[in-house]
Every structure is written in structure tokens, then in C-alpha cells.
């Protein structure tokens with residue numbers, strides 16, 4: 001008769017014990033050792049590369065050089081802290097409010113073990129390079145950006161500028177210099193996905209829309225949204241439009257960027273270097289007057 005409650009108690013106690021044990025296990029990665037145990041170990045870096053391809057390259061690109069959704073991880077120093085411990089924490093916890101998921105939240109579901117995270121960090125370290133020496137004139141670059149090069153008519157930088165193209169506030173640290181240069185010299189080669197909109201379930205590329213309305217008005221802009229029946233876009237004067245497709249004379253989406261090609265004639269090499277220096281340096285010293 002008395003055996004029952006006792007059994008229930010033991011059962012409860014063991015459950016509590018199991019939960020505590022699990023909770024301790026779950027909390028463990030946060031108290032990970034501060035130094036990477038595999039530092040400089042080429043074999044571990046290779047294993048890390050394999051895991052990186054499976055779990056991270058989707059966003060951070062092959063070779064960790066950045067992709068549509070994730071920043072270039074070969075850059076140093078890292079925005080969220082550059083020590084082994086800090087990078088470990090970033091990978092374990094993710095970056096709340098962005099597309100960077102906590103460990104275990106990726107499609108794989110299971111998550112990486114502590115050892116595997118250190119392997120991935122060993123890999124990231126092996127492809128990192130020193131901060132690039134930016135030799136341009138960032139003050140002049142800023143003037144060009146907001147002035148004669150007209151970048152700010154379409155791009156926002158720290159809350160100032162247009163909305164037709166992606167916000168470039170973090171482009172200078174998130175994107176590789178090759179990527180940035182290519183985006184400016186050959187805009188249509190690879191359409192931006194917009195880092196700032198990482199929270200959207202589906203990332204939308206900045207596709208161009210050409211529309212002719214029923215009364216013959218021609219409009220061009222950046223696609224915002226589309227379903228079977230309607231299309232929404234921001235035209236080149238930043239007016240928002242929503243049309244029933246059936247009511248339009250014609251409409252098309254194209255992968256030709258709305259951004260003009262800035263070749264050497266439109267933007268000489270020196271001007272390009274100044275603008276790139278502005279984009280990179282402005283972020284290294286947030287709030288700094290440049």
C-alpha cells in the first residue's frame with residue numbers, strides 16, 4: 001500500500017535528476033574552455049572544413065568568403081568578438097535577431113558537439129587573413145558616396161540615403177573586397193540578397209521590375225513582393241506600387257540590376273578605392289566623424 005507513493009517519489013526524483021543533468025549538459029558549451037584545443041592543427045581544420053560545408057557554407061559561402069545571407073568569415077577582427085571563446089559563443093548561441101542560428105537549429109537538427117565547434121573554428125582560423133590595409137581616402141569616399149557618385153540616391157548608409165538598393169551600413173565588414181568591387185563594376189553578375197533583411201523567412205533578391213500600366217505609363221523599380229495575382233515594387237522615385245497583374249498592359253521581372261554599371265569611366269579606380277575605404281573604415285569606428 002505504501003509502496004506506491006514511494007515509487008512515485010523515486011520516479012519523480014529520478015526525473016528531476018535527469019532534467020538537472022540535461023540542463024547541465026545543455027549549459028556546458030557556454031562554459032567552454034577559453035582556448036581552442038586544436039589551434040593550428042591542420043587535420044582538425046580539414047574536419048572543420050567538412051562540417052563547415054555541411055552546416056555553414058549555405059550562408060557563409062564556400063571558403064567562408066561570404067555568401068548571399070552571411071558575412072565573410074575570412075575577415076578579421078570579427079564583429080562579435082575575435083577571441084576563440086567569443087567565436088565559440090557566437091556559433092553556440094547564434095546572433096539573436098539575425099539569420100545566424102544557434103547551434104542545433106540548422107536543418108541538421110542535431111547540432112555540433114563541442115569538439116566539432118572547435119574544429120570549425122580551427123578551419124575558420126586557417127582561412128582568415130589579416131585586416132586589409134585600406135589605402136584610399138575615406139573622407140573623399142564619403143563625399144563621393146553622398147555626392148557625385150550618387151550611391152546614396154539608392155543606398156542607405158547609417159540611416160541616410162535611398163531604399164532602392166540594400167542598406168550598405170555593414171557591407172564593408174560583411175562582404176569581401178572582391179565581392180564589393182564586383183557589385184559596383186558588374187552589378188548584374190550576382191544580385192544582392194540584402195543582409196539587413198536576414199529575418200525574412202525567404203531572402204528576396206533585388207530583382208528589377210518593368211511595368212506598363214493600362215494607361216501606358218512605364219514604371220521601373222525593385223521587386224518587394226509577388227504572388228500569383230499581384231506584384232508589389234518600389235519605383236525609381238521610391239513610390240510603392242501594388243498592381244493586379246491582370247490589370248497591367250505588361251510586366252516583367254529581370255535579373256538586370258537596377259544599379260548602373262560603374263565602369264572605369266563612370267568611376268575611376270581611385271574613386272572606387274576611396275568609396276571602398278569609406279565603406280570599410282566607417283564601420284571599424286562606429287560613430288566616428290569621417
Ligand code: HEC
Nearest residue numbers: 055056059069070078079080081090091095098099100198
Ligand atoms: C541561415 C544563415 C546562416 C547559417 C546557416 C550560419 N550563419 Fe553564421 N552568420 C549569419 C549571419 C547573417 C551573420 C551576421 C550576424 C550579424 O548581423 O551580426 C552570421 C555571423 C556569424 C559569425 C560572427 C561573425 C562576426 O564578424 O562576428 C560567425 C563566427 C559565424 N556566423 C559562424 C557560423 C558557423 C560556424 C556556422 C555553421 C555552423 C554558421 N555561422 C551558420 C548567417 C548564418
Ligand code: HEC
Nearest residue numbers: 149150151154164165180183187190191192206257258259
Ligand atoms: C539607381 C540605384 C543605384 C545606384 C545609383 C547605386 N546602386 Fe548599388 N545597388 C542598387 C541595387 C538595386 C542593388 C541590388 C541589386 C544588385 O545586387 O545589383 C545594388 C547593390 C549594391 C551592392 C551589393 C550589396 C550586397 O550586400 O550584396 C553594393 C556593394 C552596391 N550596390 C554599392 C553601390 C555603390 C558604392 C554605389 C555608388 C558608386 C551604388 N551602389 C550606386 C542600386 C543602386
